[in-house]
Amino acid sequence: MSIxxxxxxxxxxxxxxxxxxxxxxxxxxxLLIEDGIYAALAGTTFEQRVTTAMSELDFYCLAxxxxxxxxxxxxxxxxxxxxxxxxxxxxxxxxxxxxxxx
Amino acid sequence: xxFIIQVNEGPYQHQTADSAYQFTRAALARGHEVLRVFFxxxxxxxxxRLTSPPQDDRNIVSRWSALAAEHELxxxxxxxxxxxxxxxxxxxxxxLDKDAYNLAPGFRISGLGQLIEGVVLAxxxxxxxx
Amino acid sequence: xxxxxxxxxxxxxxYGTCYALEAIDMVLxxxxxxxxxxxxxxxxxxxxxxxxxxxxxxxxxxHSPAYRAFEMYDVEKIYVxxxxxxxxxxxxxxxxxxxxxxxxxxxxxxxxxxxxxxxx
Numbered sequence: 001m002s003i004x005x006x007x008x009x010x011x012x013x014x015x016x017x018x019x020x021x022x023x024x025x026x027x028x029x030x031l032l033i034e035d036g037i038y039a040a041l042a043g044t045t046f047e048q049r050v051t052t053a054m055s056e057l058d059f060y061c062l063a064x065x066x067x068x069x070x071x072x073x074x075x076x077x078x079x080x081x082x083x084x085x086x087x088x089x090x091x092x093x094x095x096x097x098x099x100x101x102x
Numbered sequence: 103x104x105f106i107i108q109v110n111e112g113p114y115q116h117q118t119a120d121s122a123y124q125f126t127r128a129a130l131a132r133g134h135e136v137l138r139v140f141f142x143x144x145x146x147x148x149x150x151r152l153t154s155p156p157q158d159d160r161n162i163v164s165r166w167s168a169l170a171a172e173h174e175l176x177x178x179x180x181x182x183x184x185x186x187x188x189x190x191x192x193x194x195x196x197x198l199d200k201d202a203y204n205l206a207p208g209f210r211i212s213g214l215g216q217l218i219e220g221v222v223l224a225x226x227x228x229x230x231x232x
Numbered sequence: 233x234x235x236x237x238x239x240x241x242x243x244x245x246x247y248g249t250c251y252a253l254e255a256i257d258m259v260l261x262x263x264x265x266x267x268x269x270x271x272x273x274x275x276x277x278x279x280x281x282x283x284x285x286x287x288x289x290x291x292x293x294x295h296s297p298a299y300r301a302f303e304m305y306d307v308e309k310i311y312v313x314x315x316x317x318x319x320x321x322x323x324x325x326x327x328x329x330x331x332x333x334x335x336x337x338x339x340x341x342x343x344x345x346x347x348x349x350x351x352x
Contacts (some may be wrong), residue, residue, distance in 0.1 A: 024340070025340040025343070
């Protein structure tokens with residue numbers, strides 16, 4: 001099994017997501033948390049980049065961070081699964097290791 | 103499954119101090135074992151008992167202390183990072199000839215070896231940082 | 233003690249933040265615990281390896297000589313992203329130590345091959 005990559009930075013501010021997508025191997029997963037959730041929203045300039053990456057990577061997004069920032073599941077792009085903290089824990093178990101893109 | 107959690111940033115400045123707590127709590131609730139939470143870099147500031155947030159805000163430090171008491175969690179503050187940033191326990195206060203100490207209940211100060219050892223023993227390392 | 237293959241991923245420039253320095257401390261401790269250590273420099277992390285660092289005016293300790301000492305601690309696997317080098321206009325001769333240049337596609341495999349990833 002492969003890697004769970006976590007990204008906690010807005011793609012509008014830092015290159016963490018960009019680096020993550022450059023180095024994430026096909027079959028691994030990306031979990032967007034904290035300000036990283038802005039990359040999960042539909043209708044942003046990053047939507048196309050994330051959609052392209054979805055063909056090789058599974059995308060998840062922390063629901064409590066989406067809600068805290070005034071968005072809901074209806075704002076999140078199709079194909080990105082929302083998880084709670086228990087789901088976050090389950091992902092770290094499912095994947096062999098966790099790489100944090102800080 | 104056995105976890106080690108690394109916290110790299112201080113409380114209130116970065117959400118990551120909150121995220122690490124929420125994750126740790128969820129892992130314990132899920133029945134996993136958290137071998138150790140290791141506080142590194144500015145993360146050592148999560149361990150000062152002098153933290154005094156306003157009443158309507160969460161107390162990040164006492165929240166860790168309470169979780170440690172409840173689950174016998176091992177909360178370890180990196181000694182080199184702590185000394186640089188003024189986090190001391192009673193014995194360090196005496197040894198370094200300082201006039202106060204501030205380590206919160208449930209935390210202990212130790213070396214980076216505790217992180218490496220924890221990583222070797224654990225099944226998963228999860229890093230929270232900025 | 234069990235030996236794990238540990239990959240230290242360095243993505244930050246030195247001095248602007250403490251991460252480069254604290255990564256060095258962690259490499260030395262990891263080596264003391266006989267772990268199998270590899271260092272990877274991507275993004276701005278490769279500025280950590282730039283020759284000729286002089287911090288005298290800043291009153292900050294110049295920690296770059298540590299990279300040259302890694303060999304004495306049996307830390308010999310130092311990898312650098314070829315693409316990140318090119319993007320920053322750096323050449324092998326600009327670096328303090330001998331490194332292995334890897335393509336970004338090879339780096340994907342490298343991350344996969346390790347047991348644990350430390351992120352800085």
